[in-house]
Amino acid sequence: MKRMLAALLLMLGFAFTAVAEEAELGAPAIGEPAPDFTLTDINGKPQALSKFKGKHVVLEWTNPDCPFVKKHYESGNMQALQKEYSTRGVVWLSVNSSAAGKQGNYTPEKWRELQAKWKAAADATLLDPAGTVGRLYGAKTTPHLFVVNPEGKLIYAGAIDDVASADAADIPNSTNYVRMALAESIAGKEVSNPTSKPYGCSVKY
Amino acid sequence: MSKRGRVDLAPFVLGALGLLAAAPAADRPWVSSAPVRDANAEVTLAAPSAPVAHPGGELRVAVRFKIDPGWHIYGEDPGDAGMPTRVDWALPEGVTSGPLEWPEPREFQEGPITTKGYEKEVAPEAVLRVASTAPAGEPLVVKATVRWLSCKEVCVPGKAELVLNIPTEKGETT
DSSP, X not given: OXXXXXXXXXXXXXXXXXXXXXXXXXXXXXXXXXXXXXXXXTTSOEEEGGGGXXXXXXXXXXXTTSHHHHHXXXXXXHHXXXXXXXXXXXXXXXXXXXXXXXXXXXXXXXXXXXXXXXXXXXXXXXXXXXXXXXXXXXXXXXXXXXEEOTTSBEEEXXXXXXXXXXXXXXXXGSOBHHHHHHHHHHTXXXXXXXXXXXXXXXXXX | OHHHHHHHHHHXXXXXXXXXXXXXXXXXXXXXXXXEEETTEEEEEEXXXXXXXXXXOEEEEEXXXXXXXTOEEEEEEEXXXXXXXXXXXXXXXXXXXXXXXXXXOEEEEETTEEEEEEESEEOOEEEEEEOTTSOTTOOEEEEEEEEEEEEESEEEEEEEEEEEEEOEEEOSOO
8 A cells, every 4th residue: 555655656757847948938928918026126226017008028048158148248239239229229139048057047136247248238137046937928048139119019939140150250141030029010011920930048947 | 632722721711701701891991081070069070992994883972970978960850959960061163063962860858859860979971972974083072061060968050061081083883
């Protein structure tokens, strides 16, 4: 009897583990409401996605030690995109989901220093060490980008561009999917390429 | 007497055959490029050293990766994260390359993220075809720029410029 109970508990344990692993990464659908969340930014201020309703919002998963993030920041490519659309009323939220002890997990003080060094032009950098919001959005890589329209619907999810490399020399010959999605949506058009396969380092959950 | 002679010869013949048969593929003569070490891996271009019928022939060229313990690289489809390995060939006129063929990858689990790739050693191969209009009897100089990503919790991009000289002979059958 005891042995049977133990076997049953073991089986239940496996079943729960399997379910937990499968359920871990969400995948919000294009055209559906982007899931709301509140995270604390690197200045200690809470930021809720719903607060930006009426504006386009870009969510950018980041990790300053990832070579793919460096490709787009050390070249100035990411900041140029942030500034270009900031002047057009787009809100840019950088999100870091590195767990404690993992690559890219820094204190708010260190984050402020890093973002200042890169002259990052995000409206806020949000810290998600529990990985809750990363899992909610199914963020897999750094960078991994999501665009939310003024109605709060998800209109783009995927890579920053179409050249999966760590080499900044490829940027001039790349098509930037985020720029494309923002430009089309602001012009009142459908986003012609709403999804792509993200490339980069894994998010360090 | 003659029977005894045959018996005496047999061990030598069998021994020689045995040596040939026992030689593992890796020990057969191949021509290789100089190895390049970057991003926790060593990469070489290699091809069988038997002269290639030229023009009109084809040959297999391997991109050999020796990957440091604990690290892995990716093939064509890295799965949830990572970067596909990219090989840009620079080939003599009249030589074309087929797609790089990878063995079945294994899965790597990092929390909720599943990637697909290779550890220890992997040697994807491509078929190169030499056009019948290519000049005959000259060595083939095959160049490749290889870009890959090595990961072990963190990731490091690697790049290697490789040059392989392949001996050729004039094609007799074409």
